[in-house]
Amino acid sequence: MAMACISTFSSSPSFAFLRSRHRPSSFLNPIAHFSISSQLSDATTEGGSFSGRVGFLGLGIMGTPMALNLIKAGCDVTVWNRTKSKCDHLINQGAKYQASPADVASSCDVTFAMLADPQSAVDVACGVNGAVKGMGSGKGYVDVSTVDGATSKLISENIKETGASFLEAPVSGSKKPAEDGQLIFLTAGDASLFETVAPLLDIMGKSKFYLGDVGNGAAMKLVVNMIMGSMMASFSEGLLLGEKVGLDPKVLVEVVSQGAISAPMFSMKGPSMVQAKYPTAFPLKHQQKDLRLALGLAESVSQPIPIAAAANELYKAAKSHGLSDQDFSAVIEALKINL
Ligand SMILES: NC(=O)C1=CN([C@@H]2O[C@H](COP(=O)(O)OP(=O)(O)OC[C@H]3O[C@@H](n4cnc5c(N)ncnc54)[C@H](OP(=O)(O)O)[C@@H]3O)[C@@H](O)[C@H]2O)C=CC1
Numbered sequence: 618m619a620m621a622c623i624s625t626f627s628s629s630p631s632f633a634f635l636r637s638r639h640r641p642s643s644f645l646n647p648i649a650h651f652s653i654s655s656q657l658s659d660a661t662t663e664g665g666s667f668s669g670r671v672g673f674l675g676l677g678i679m680g681t682p683m684a685l686n687l688i689k690a691g692c693d694v695t696v697w698n699r700t701k702s703k704c705d706h707l708i709n710q711g712a713k714y715q716a717s718p719a720d721v722a723s724s725c726d727v728t729f730a731m732l733a734d735p736q737s738a739v740d741v742a743c744g745v746n747g748a749v750k751g752m753g754s755g756k757g758y759v760d761v762s763t764v765d766g767a768t769s770k771l772i773s774e775n776i777k778e779t780g781a782s783f784l785e786a787p788v789s790g791s792k793k794p795a796e797d798g799q800l801i802f803l804t805a806g807d808a809s810l811f812e813t814v815a816p817l818l819d820i821m822g823k824s825k826f827y828l829g830d831v832g833n834g835a836a837m838k839l840v841v842n843m844i845m846g847s848m849m850a851s852f853s854e855g856l857l858l859g860e861k862v863g864l865d866p867k868v869l870v871e872v873v874s875q876g877a878i879s880a881p882m883f884s885m886k887g888p889s890m891v892q893a894k895y896p897t898a899f900p901l902k903h904q905q906k907d908l909r910l911a912l913g914l915a916e917s918v919s920q921p922i923p924i925a926a927a928a929n930e931l932y933k934a935a936k937s938h939g940l941s942d943q944d945f946s947a948v949i950e951a952l953k954i955n956l
């Protein structure tokens with residue numbers, strides 16, 4: 618019997634926001650304290666703790682600290698990663714290892730996946746030896762990767778055909794929030810699975826939103842990251858323009874941090890951007906992927922997003938100059954090249 622893992626962070630209320638189908642797109646309906654009755658969770662969730670076996674697929678910048686926090690909280694964690702060596706640290710910390718996503722899923726009650734992009738999320742879930750092969754009734758699959766709604770629905774359908782439950786749960790928050798257990802989960806899908814894994818989400822995050830049907834979590838994440846990508850591109854332009862007209866960029870960062878447009882992102886990344894240093898927290902290639910997916914989302918509802926479209930071009934230019942694996946703040950380098 619697996620040990621129960623208990624969140625050491627205070628549990629946040631799970632507010633649900635559902636978009637009304639009959640109102641203008643700007644109208645959001647807050648539905649506080651969404652009521653969920655659990656069907657799957659009885660065996661594994663009791664009194665705010667989770668006593669089942671937890672699988673984790675994908676140990677990159679985000680997956681590693683997320684899985685580590687589960688291990689530290691006492692969860693029975695089994696890991697898999699395409700590049701096996703990235704499992705070693707977690708195995709040393711007490712994780713079990715299985716040789717394929719299918720093996721992880723068949724040996725665990727709930728399996729999380731944190732993959733790079735839509736293609737890898739589908740491959741790991743639905744490919745040869747994919748998680749679907751190990752899923753079945755009574756199990757749950759939680760995809761925390763940032764993907765588009767269509768990808769999430771495809772994975773959901775494949776998982777649910779086995780009798781298992783599915784939750785999409787992309788996260789807002791980067792490497793440091795992942796290390797600190799301060800992520801924001803944007804979930805949608807099976808409400809009973811949401812309730813089952815709530816203690817695990819509380820270990821890895823500071824808040825969680827349940828947003829209804831599969832696709833809503835992906836859409837929320839893409840809209841948020843679309844805003845973030847445009848903000849970073851605009852900040853980059855400001856830093857370079859300021860410098861070109863003779864302003865001290867360090868002072869500009871300080872001025873921005875004190876005014877109405879202050880944002881943790883500017884204060885955190887500004888000082889290193891001024892030094893042309895981009896230690897990777899959120900890889901630039903993933904930010905460009907999110908802008909690309911946000912453009913697809915916007916096109917699906919004929920919503921113009923010209924600022925994000927322009928920002929996307931800048932990230933594409935940065936990628937073509939070899940900056941894919943640097944932090945997304947390296948987008949400023951594309952402006953230097955263009956000047
Ligand atoms: N970094 C951040 O700040 C944040 C990232 N995200 C999102 O989370 C997800 C993961 O991000 P992050 O951890 O930074 O990314 P990384 O690039 O660090 O990790 C990507 C993971 O996906 C795996 N992977 C890639 N391609 C494949 C494939 N074809 N088959 C199997 N596995 C594959 C990698 O395996 P391998 O080790 O073998 O390469 C690795 O485990 C992305 O969707 C990203 O957009 C969300 C919030 C914040």
Ligand SMILES: O=CC(=O)O
Nearest residue numbers: 788789790791899
């Ligand atoms: O997806 C990136 C983030 O910081 O959130």
